[in-house]
Amino acid sequence: MAGAVRNNRSTLAEWSRTVLLPVGVAVVFGILWQIDAEHQKSSLVIPTVGQTFSALGHLLFSGGQLWKALGTSNEALVYAYLIAAVGGVTLGLAAARFRLLGRLMDPYLDMALAMPEAPLIPLALIAFGIGIVPRVLLIILFAITPIIINTRAGVRNVDPQVIEMARSYGASERQLWLRVLLPGAWPAIMLGLRLGLALAIDGMIIVELLMVSVGIGNLVMQYRATLEGGLLFATVICVALEALLLLSLMRLLERRLTKWAR
Amino acid sequence: MIEIRGLTKEYSGRGREAAGVLALDDINLKIRDHEFITIIGPSGCGKTTLLKIIAGLADFGSGQVLVDGKPVTGPGPDRAVVFQGFALMPWADVLHNVTFGLELRGVPKARRTEIAMELLTMVGLEGFARRLPKELSGGMQQRVGIARALAVNPATLLMDEPFGALDEQARRLLQEELLRIWERDRKTVVFVTHSMEEAVLLADRVILMTPRPGTIKEIVDVNLPRPRGRDIEKTPEFTALKEYIWDRLREMYEESSAAAITTAVKA
Amino acid sequence: MSRHDIVVTAGALVLGAAIWEAVGRIFHPEAVPPFTSVVAAFGRQLSDGEITSTLGHTLGSFGIGLGISLGGGLVIGALMGLWRPLRQALSPFVSLAQWIPAALIAPVYFAIFQLSMWTEIVVVIHFAVFVVIINTQAAFEATDAALLEMARSFGADGRQAALRIRLPAALPMIFAGLRVGAGRAVKGVIVGELYLGILGLGGVVDKYGQEFDATNLLAVCLVILIMSLIVGALTRAVERRFTRWAD
Numbered sequence: 001m002a003g004a005v006r007n008n009r010s011t012l013a014e015w016s017r018t019v020l021l022p023v024g025v026a027v028v029f030g031i032l033w034q035i036d037a038e039h040q041k042s043s044l045v046i047p048t049v050g051q052t053f054s055a056l057g058h059l060l061f062s063g064g065q066l067w068k069a070l071g072t073s074n075e076a077l078v079y080a081y082l083i084a085a086v087g088g089v090t091l092g093l094a095a096a097r098f099r100l101l102g103r104l105m106d107p108y109l110d111m112a113l114a115m116p117e118a119p120l121i122p123l124a125l126i127a128f129g130i131g132i133v134p135r136v137l138l139i140i141l142f143a144i145t146p147i148i149i150n151t152r153a154g155v156r157n158v159d160p161q162v163i164e165m166a167r168s169y170g171a172s173e174r175q176l177w178l179r180v181l182l183p184g185a186w187p188a189i190m191l192g193l194r195l196g197l198a199l200a201i202d203g204m205i206i207v208e209l210l211m212v213s214v215g216i217g218n219l220v221m222q223y224r225a226t227l228e229g230g231l232l233f234a235t236v237i238c239v240a241l242e243a244l245l246l247l248s249l250m251r252l253l254e255r256r257l258t259k260w261a262r
Numbered sequence: 263m264i265e266i267r268g269l270t271k272e273y274s275g276r277g278r279e280a281a282g283v284l285a286l287d288d289i290n291l292k293i294r295d296h297e298f299i300t301i302i303g304p305s306g307c308g309k310t311t312l313l314k315i316i317a318g319l320a321d322f323g324s325g326q327v328l329v330d331g332k333p334v335t336g337p338g339p340d341r342a343v344v345f346q347g348f349a350l351m352p353w354a355d356v357l358h359n360v361t362f363g364l365e366l367r368g369v370p371k372a373r374r375t376e377i378a379m380e381l382l383t384m385v386g387l388e389g390f391a392r393r394l395p396k397e398l399s400g401g402m403q404q405r406v407g408i409a410r411a412l413a414v415n416p417a418t419l420l421m422d423e424p425f426g427a428l429d430e431q432a433r434r435l436l437q438e439e440l441l442r443i444w445e446r447d448r449k450t451v452v453f454v455t456h457s458m459e460e461a462v463l464l465a466d467r468v469i470l471m472t473p474r475p476g477t478i479k480e481i482v483d484v485n486l487p488r489p490r491g492r493d494i495e496k497t498p499e500f501t502a503l504k505e506y507i508w509d510r511l512r513e514m515y516e517e518s519s520a521a522a523i524t525t526a527v528k529a
Numbered sequence: 530m531s532r533h534d535i536v537v538t539a540g541a542l543v544l545g546a547a548i549w550e551a552v553g554r555i556f557h558p559e560a561v562p563p564f565t566s567v568v569a570a571f572g573r574q575l576s577d578g579e580i581t582s583t584l585g586h587t588l589g590s591f592g593i594g595l596g597i598s599l600g601g602g603l604v605i606g607a608l609m610g611l612w613r614p615l616r617q618a619l620s621p622f623v624s625l626a627q628w629i630p631a632a633l634i635a636p637v638y639f640a641i642f643q644l645s646m647w648t649e650i651v652v653v654i655h656f657a658v659f660v661v662i663i664n665t666q667a668a669f670e671a672t673d674a675a676l677l678e679m680a681r682s683f684g685a686d687g688r689q690a691a692l693r694i695r696l697p698a699a700l701p702m703i704f705a706g707l708r709v710g711a712g713r714a715v716k717g718v719i720v721g722e723l724y725l726g727i728l729g730l731g732g733v734v735d736k737y738g739q740e741f742d743a744t745n746l747l748a749v750c751l752v753i754l755i756m757s758l759i760v761g762a763l764t765r766a767v768e769r770r771f772t773r774w775a776d
Contacts, residue, residue: 017614017617018617021614021617021618022617022618022619022620022621022622024618025618025619025622026622100537103534103537103538103541104537104540104541104544105541106538106541107538107541107542108541108545110758110761111754111757111758113712113761114712114715114754114757114758114760114761115715115753115754115757115758116715116716116719116720116753116757118632118716118719118720118723118731119719119723119730119731119734119746119749119750119753120750121723121738122734122735122737122738122739122746123560123738123743123746123747123750124560125738126559126560126738126741126743126746127558127559127560127561128560159347159349159352161345161347161349162349162350162351164319164345164349165343165345165349166362166366167319167337168317168318168319168337168341168342168343169337169342169362169363169366169414170337170338170339170363170366170367171366175366179362179365179366180351183351183353183354184351184352184353186353201630202630202631202632204630205630205632205633206630206632206720209632209633209635209636209724210720210723210724220633220636221636224636224639224640229640232636232637232640233637236629236633236634236636236637239629239630239633240625240628240629240630240633243628243629243630244625244628247628258353259394260352260353260394260396261352261353
């Protein structure tokens with residue numbers, strides 16, 4: 001009897017700690033931010049918490065500037081991510097199937113992993129000028145590497161005994177791919193696709209910030225130039241929320257489709 | 263009938279073992295239909311390799327492997343394998359694992375499900391058809407593996423230390439299950455094992471193999487009556503056979519230790 | 530790497546260079562000068578000393594930013610891993626900060642720190658620190674319970690257990706975090722410099738971009754590539770050296 005009461009109390013304490021502690025931190029941070037913003041005399045750009053929230057409200061609900069910008073930015077993202085997903089998975093599967101191709105790709109994949117893609121942005125500008133094509137190409141560049149690598153690793157890591165088993169039951173190569181290798185590699189492929197999405201979103205932003213501005217990048221530059229700190233911060237928050245939404249959806253999809261792998 | 267004549271296989275892979283030592287050296291063996299054969303021997307004696315060659319999953323250097331007079335060129339519908347690690351597809355449920363071989367052969371869905379459910383009932387897993395492999399114990403997973411092999415109705419079952427990864431209780435239960443299932447059709451079975459009790463309990467004949475090079479040292483007839491149950495282990499005949507096999511195995515271990523010491527001294 | 534691997538890798542690189550050269554010479558696209566021209570420009574930049582000062586600036590920001598990320602990240606991550614309330618308080622923010630596309634933060638930091646060295650360094654920190662925190666936290670959280678029990682049975686107190694069991698056991702994941710963090714720091718410093726457009730290697734890239742000089746631009750990209758590869762190789766070597774027992 002006493003034990004049961006104690007349990008209830010401790011779960012409540014546990015729950016309140018999980019929620020209250022971060023909230024507490026957020027409140028403290030907010031207060032510090034407010035104090036700092038009020039003491040800023042020279043920099044006009046750091047908004048107060050209040051300014052940021054009102055700007056957030058303004059952006060989301062009145063005037064279509066934010067939504068228009070999101071539309072422009074995401075257009076490139078959608079094209080690029082789809083191409084990167086299809087292309088990346090295909091290349092990854094090919095690299096797993098044809099070992100020589102995989103080995104030839106290895107040094108380039110290593111370089112792509114190590115090197116920041118950002119310096120290639122001016123290059124794309126020189127080649128393709130301003131427009132949606134260079135943006136799409138660059139986002140593909142940002143996103144495709146983890147997709148290729150994870151797809152290939154996923155196929156290679158399918159239990160060799162299961163592959164042998166399939167052979168022993170007379171599976172043809174096509175049957176082996178469709179019924180064993182692809183389903184087996186699926187968790188890794190989904191992981192690669194999720195990482196690729198995260199990098200694609202990053203790429204979308206980087207390209208707009210460093211290239212001629214369109215979309216969100218343009219909005220950010222504009223607000224910085226006109227010293228509208230509240231709108232600047234609010235835009236950043238909105239994009240972060242979009243990223244959060246997309247990636248959470250992806251995670252959910254990943255979880256649901258690969259229940260067997262947990 | 264399975265006939266093996268003069269089968270020889272070299273070790274593959276670079277730098278393995280001493281050069282020129284054979285994985286299998288001049289194996290000759292005849293396995294009659296409906297016979298239950300067990301193969302036992304120390305590690306490295308080639309018993310699993312021999313099984314894989316019969317299954318058509320491994321190639322060999324010289325010699326002949328004939329099934330019903332026809333040479334083995336690869337896996338075939340007349341032989342099905344049960345694997346030590348179960349080799350179940352983790353992404354598919356139990357039912358789909360059992361119907362795997364049938365699916366590959368284009369058997370229509372309704373018939374596949376019928377056969378699979380029949381076999382799952384036979385191995386006692388009819389309530390688990392929709393579960394995933396990870397939800398089953400080791401013993402249950404291997405029963406799925408056995409059901410899968412039986413689903414394609416092979417003439418020969420090839421079993422590669424199928425109970426080696428199980429704890430002792432599961433192993434004993436599955437041995438009894440296997441004896442019971444086998445009585446139904448009395449398929450030809452080639453069963454590789456490490457355990458002397460298992461070898462004698464299950465077999466009509468026990469093949470003893472030695473390593474380096476892999477050869478058949480001796481074939482022991484097991485003339486115990488069938489159908490068999492666990493109680494056969496208490497008979498003096500069983501004990502005598504088991505001890506005999508152990509003595510032969512111990513000789514092999516001692517010989518190979520002596521050989522290892524001589525090689526070490528030479529090196 | 531076996532002999533065979535080295536040959537295939539070299540072959541792949543030579544093949545790539547050959548294709549690049551061919552495309553450059555045959556098609557003369559503005560954005561793809563021949564491989565040899567780029568190498569020549571690379572050589573000139575090195576000998577001119579154009580690269581040395583800018584590289585110094587980039588390495589400086591990278592080093593300071595990475596250093597602070599490692600120091601701060603290790604401490605925060607360790608404390609979060611060891612002390613539950615702190616973990617509960619901070620981890621939503623750490624996860625959240627990771628969701629923000631990292632480049633977006635550059636204008637924000639620029640707004641705060643204006644045109645000082647600090648903008649760049651803070652961008653580097655933003656890129657690198659979260660990975661370090663998360664890895665370190667996971668490393669300390671996940672200590673093998675059996676090992677800790679063993680230590681307790683020999684009379685180790687909390688502090689001794691932390692030092693003698695948790696710390697060594699955590700090293701593999703910590704070094705993995707260091708390796709990934711260093712990679713992120715390289716990306717951070719380049720993105721930051723490209724955004725500010727003045728100093729360091731990123732600034733030089735920006736300059737050549739505005740001048741539409743693909744040859745020199747690619748040459749600087751080569752410098753950045755080499756720097757990234759060296760950082761990667763060094764961190765991997767350090768990781769291997771300290772975690773040999775973990776495999």
